[in-house]
Amino acid sequence: MIPRRLFTSLVLAAVLLGHAPARAQSPADVALARELFREGATLAEGGRWAEARERYARSLALKRAPLTLYSLGVASREVGRLVEALESFRAFLVEMDPENATHKSYEQPARDAITALEKRVGRLDLRIVPAGPRALAVRVDGLDVPQAALGLPRIVDPGEHGIVVRAEGYREAKATAKVGEGEQIKVTVKLEPIHAKGPGPVKPPIVEGPEPERPIAPIVLLAGGAVAFASGLTVGLIGVQKASDAPVQDGPEAAEARRLALAGDIVGSVGILAAGAGAAMLLLGKPQDTPAESSGISVKPFVTPTGVGLVGRF
CATH class of the missing domain: 1.25.40.10 (Tetratricopeptide repeat domain)
Incomplete structure (x- = not known):
């Protein structure tokens, strides 16, 4: 007192x-x-x-x-x-x-x-990034800071101080700084352009997992279809040959030949359908985690005294 x-x-x-x-x-x-x-x-x-x-x-x-x-x-x-x-x-x-x-x-x-x-007074060293923007205006505790004082330590009372920075083409930036008695601190305020692009989409991390299973069903269908077509063609040719060798057109030999030709046509058609389905599945990249029966198609081989072949169900 x-x-x-x-x-x-x-x-x-x-x-x-x-x-x-x-x-x-x-x-x-x-x-x-x-x-x-x-x-x-x-x-x-x-x-x-x-x-x-x-x-x-x-x-x-x-x-x-x-x-x-x-x-x-x-x-x-x-x-x-x-x-x-x-x-x-x-x-x-x-x-x-x-x-x-x-x-x-x-x-x-x-x-x-x-x-x-x-x-006892504190000192505030204020830096603006980027340096020298147009129409720069800086306020500390609500008071304008002259342009000539920017970039130099500014004496302040100990305590917390509010900083507001405005510049043409940039968003308003705010910061706070707490200065102790006799302390000098450096504060850098980074300005963000108004039209700055935001961060791009974040790419999901690449997670390496087990190798995908090979598409077995399409390959089975394609191979089985080819075998069925070849078998049907063979049976059909045998039927045609027997029909040619039959002594009469209405005899048992001719009837047997016609049955073989019909069987060859059926087996060949099944082979073509199975091969087409397998090729389509490979081209479309359809996942194949189930056996061929899951797609509504079944192929079974058969053997007869006159040849071999496949029986298909669609």
């Missing part, structure tokens, strides 16, 4: 400064600035630093005075606004009157405060 004697001195100094010819101001503004300064001093004496800071800031806005800057620095430091406090003390050293004994008495305390605050 600042002693009452100190604040009395500050008030008296502010009154004296009210008559300094720094710049033309209305008497009403000067009087109001003086009253706000007195209120701030009273609040600070009672430890009500947030309210005191508000009064000092308003007083400074009405009339800029070195001791108001110093008092604002003290109040800002007490409420944790270290950057504002640091700049207030620096401004006091710039604007103080070296010939003014009251100002001179606060010069060393201001320098000591600056040294301590420079070690």
Whole structure:
């Protein structure tokens, strides 16, 4: 807590400064600035630093005075606004009157405060990727960051800070950064183009499994059909030969020959159908995990005294 004697001195100094010819101001503004300064001093004496800071800031806005800057620095430091406090003390050293004994008495305390605050403030090193986009606008804690300040460490109060970046042709980017006392951190904000293509479809992983089974049924049908056709052709030719050798057209030899020819036609037709079905199944790539009976087709070989063949069912 600042002693009452100190604040009395500050008030008296502010009154004296009210008559300094720094710049033309209305008497009403000067009087109001003086009253706000007195209120701030009273609040600070009672430890009500947030309210005191508000009064000092308003007083400074009405009339800029070195001791108001110093008092604002003290109040800002007490409420944790270290950057504002640091700049207030620096401004006091710039604007103080070296010939003014009251100002001179606060010069060393201001320098000591600056040294301590420079070690306590945080630093935020903000980088934008890609660099140099058009119409770049950066805000930290709701305040615009000048273009000239980008790419350089920026002093900030310890704590969490919100960052918003906008640029022509890019989506708005937001980030947060938490900075401790005396800490410097680097934050990189990556901008995403508005018309950027999204990630392509994810290819499913290639899983190597066992080799597929060979299509047995189509091969059996194709081979069996070929055998049946050959057998039918053979039986048919035998029947034709016997019919030619028969002594009479209506005798038993001729009847037997006709039966053989008919059997040859049937077996040959079955062979053609079976071979066609097998070829179609191979061409269409139909899975063949079941025997030929599952497709409604059965082929059985037979042997007779006159030859061999296959019997098919469709």
